Amino acid sequence: MDPAQAREFLRTHHHAVLSTFRKDGHPQLSPVIVALDGTGRVVLSTTSARAKTRNLQRCPQVSACVFTSPFFGPWVHIEGTAEILPPALGLDREALVGLHSALSGEYPDWEAFNEGIHADGRVVIRFAVERASGITGR
Numbered sequence: 001m002d003p004a005q006a007r008e009f010l011r012t013h014h015h016a017v018l019s020t021f022r023k024d025g026h027p028q029l030s031p032v033i034v035a036l037d038g039t040g041r042v043v044l045s046t047t048s049a050r051a052k053t054r055n056l057q058r059c060p061q062v063s064a065c066v067f068t069s070p071f072f073g074p075w076v077h078i079e080g081t082a083e084i085l086p087p088a089l090g091l092d093r094e095a096l097v098g099l100h101s102a103l104s105g106e107y108p109d110w111e112a113f114n115e116g117i118h119a120d121g122r123v124v125i126r127f128a129v130e131r132a133s134g135i136t137g138r
Contacts, residue, residue, distance in 0.1 A: 001076065006134065010076070010078075016031070016034045017064065018064045019065075042080065045123070047123065048121045060127075075135060076132055077132065080130045
Protein backbone atom coordinates (compact mmCIF):
# COMPACT_ATOMS: atom_id res chain seq x y z
CA MET A 1 0.00 0.00 0.00
CA ASP A 2 1.29 3.45 -0.79
CA PRO A 3 0.77 6.62 1.31
CA ALA A 4 -1.89 7.94 -1.10
CA GLN A 5 -4.04 4.83 -0.55
CA ALA A 6 -3.64 5.21 3.22
CA ARG A 7 -4.66 8.89 3.05
CA GLU A 8 -7.76 7.93 1.06
CA PHE A 9 -8.74 5.51 3.85
CA LEU A 10 -8.15 8.24 6.47
CA ARG A 11 -10.60 10.58 4.72
CA THR A 12 -13.48 8.48 6.07
CA HIS A 13 -11.98 6.56 9.00
CA HIS A 14 -10.82 8.38 12.12
CA HIS A 15 -10.42 5.85 14.95
CA ALA A 16 -6.78 5.01 15.62
CA VAL A 17 -4.25 3.76 18.11
CA LEU A 18 -1.16 5.97 18.12
CA SER A 19 2.25 4.55 19.04
CA THR A 20 5.11 6.64 20.41
CA PHE A 21 8.29 5.59 22.22
CA ARG A 22 8.84 5.89 25.97
CA LYS A 23 12.19 6.96 27.41
CA ASP A 24 13.18 3.30 27.84
CA GLY A 25 12.37 2.53 24.17
CA HIS A 26 9.17 0.60 24.84
CA PRO A 27 6.03 1.60 22.92
CA GLN A 28 3.33 3.73 24.49
CA LEU A 29 -0.10 3.33 22.86
CA SER A 30 -2.99 5.79 22.93
CA PRO A 31 -6.48 5.65 21.41
CA VAL A 32 -6.96 8.83 19.34
CA ILE A 33 -9.13 10.44 16.69
CA VAL A 34 -7.26 11.42 13.51
CA ALA A 35 -8.08 13.43 10.40
CA LEU A 36 -6.21 14.86 7.43
CA ASP A 37 -5.36 18.51 7.05
CA GLY A 38 -5.63 20.39 3.76
CA THR A 39 -2.25 19.12 2.58
CA GLY A 40 -2.89 15.46 3.44
CA ARG A 41 -0.96 15.34 6.71
CA VAL A 42 -2.39 13.39 9.64
CA VAL A 43 -3.53 15.60 12.53
CA LEU A 44 -4.76 14.88 16.02
CA SER A 45 -5.30 16.90 19.15
CA THR A 46 -4.04 16.23 22.66
CA THR A 47 -2.75 18.19 25.64
CA SER A 48 0.84 19.14 26.29
CA ALA A 49 0.87 17.11 29.53
CA ARG A 50 0.12 13.73 27.89
CA ALA A 51 2.73 10.98 27.62
CA LYS A 52 2.44 10.91 23.82
CA THR A 53 3.40 14.59 23.66
CA ARG A 54 6.41 14.16 25.95
CA ASN A 55 7.48 11.04 24.03
CA LEU A 56 7.29 12.85 20.69
CA GLN A 57 9.37 15.72 22.03
CA ARG A 58 12.16 13.18 22.66
CA CYS A 59 11.63 10.99 19.60
CA PRO A 60 9.36 12.25 16.79
CA GLN A 61 8.88 8.81 15.17
CA VAL A 62 5.20 7.91 15.27
CA SER A 63 2.95 5.19 13.93
CA ALA A 64 -0.78 4.59 14.05
CA CYS A 65 -3.20 1.83 13.23
CA VAL A 66 -6.37 3.37 11.79
CA PHE A 67 -9.45 1.18 11.64
CA THR A 68 -13.16 1.12 10.95
CA SER A 69 -15.88 1.36 13.62
CA PRO A 70 -16.52 -2.38 13.43
CA PHE A 71 -13.17 -3.38 14.89
CA PHE A 72 -12.59 -6.47 12.74
CA GLY A 73 -12.55 -4.93 9.28
CA PRO A 74 -10.32 -2.86 7.01
CA TRP A 75 -7.37 -1.03 8.57
CA VAL A 76 -4.17 0.80 7.69
CA HIS A 77 -0.88 1.19 9.49
CA ILE A 78 0.87 4.52 8.92
CA GLU A 79 4.26 5.85 9.98
CA GLY A 80 5.81 9.27 9.98
CA THR A 81 7.85 11.92 11.75
CA ALA A 82 5.66 14.06 13.98
CA GLU A 83 5.77 17.71 14.81
CA ILE A 84 4.01 19.26 17.77
CA LEU A 85 2.26 22.57 17.17
CA PRO A 86 1.81 24.33 20.52
CA PRO A 87 -0.72 27.14 20.95
CA ALA A 88 2.13 29.66 21.30
CA LEU A 89 2.99 29.19 17.62
CA GLY A 90 -0.42 30.42 16.57
CA LEU A 91 -0.84 27.34 14.34
CA ASP A 92 -3.10 25.46 16.73
CA ARG A 93 -6.34 27.20 15.80
CA GLU A 94 -6.08 26.49 12.07
CA ALA A 95 -5.11 22.86 12.57
CA LEU A 96 -7.66 22.25 15.35
CA VAL A 97 -10.45 23.95 13.41
CA GLY A 98 -9.58 21.75 10.43
CA LEU A 99 -9.56 18.64 12.62
CA HIS A 100 -12.89 19.50 14.23
CA SER A 101 -14.47 20.45 10.91
CA ALA A 102 -13.33 17.19 9.28
CA LEU A 103 -14.85 15.17 12.11
CA SER A 104 -17.92 17.13 13.14
CA GLY A 105 -18.67 19.87 10.65
CA GLU A 106 -19.18 23.52 11.52
CA TYR A 107 -18.72 24.48 15.20
CA PRO A 108 -21.45 26.75 16.61
CA ASP A 109 -19.12 29.08 18.57
CA TRP A 110 -15.53 29.38 17.33
CA GLU A 111 -14.66 31.98 19.99
CA ALA A 112 -15.54 29.53 22.77
CA PHE A 113 -13.63 26.83 20.86
CA ASN A 114 -10.52 29.06 20.80
CA GLU A 115 -10.79 29.75 24.52
CA GLY A 116 -11.08 26.02 25.21
CA ILE A 117 -7.92 25.29 23.20
CA HIS A 118 -5.86 27.53 25.45
CA ALA A 119 -7.58 26.54 28.71
CA ASP A 120 -6.91 22.85 28.04
CA GLY A 121 -3.30 23.41 26.93
CA ARG A 122 -4.13 21.75 23.59
CA VAL A 123 -1.50 21.01 21.01
CA VAL A 124 -1.73 19.53 17.54
CA ILE A 125 0.35 16.55 16.52
CA ARG A 126 0.88 16.51 12.77
CA PHE A 127 2.77 14.18 10.46
CA ALA A 128 3.00 13.20 6.83
CA VAL A 129 2.36 9.56 5.94
CA GLU A 130 5.84 8.33 5.04
CA ARG A 131 5.06 4.59 5.01
CA ALA A 132 1.82 2.65 4.93
CA SER A 133 0.49 -0.89 4.94
CA GLY A 134 -2.80 -2.57 5.68
CA ILE A 135 -5.93 -4.15 4.34
CA THR A 136 -8.60 -1.79 3.00
CA GLY A 137 -10.75 -4.13 0.92
CA ARG A 138 -12.38 -7.43 1.68
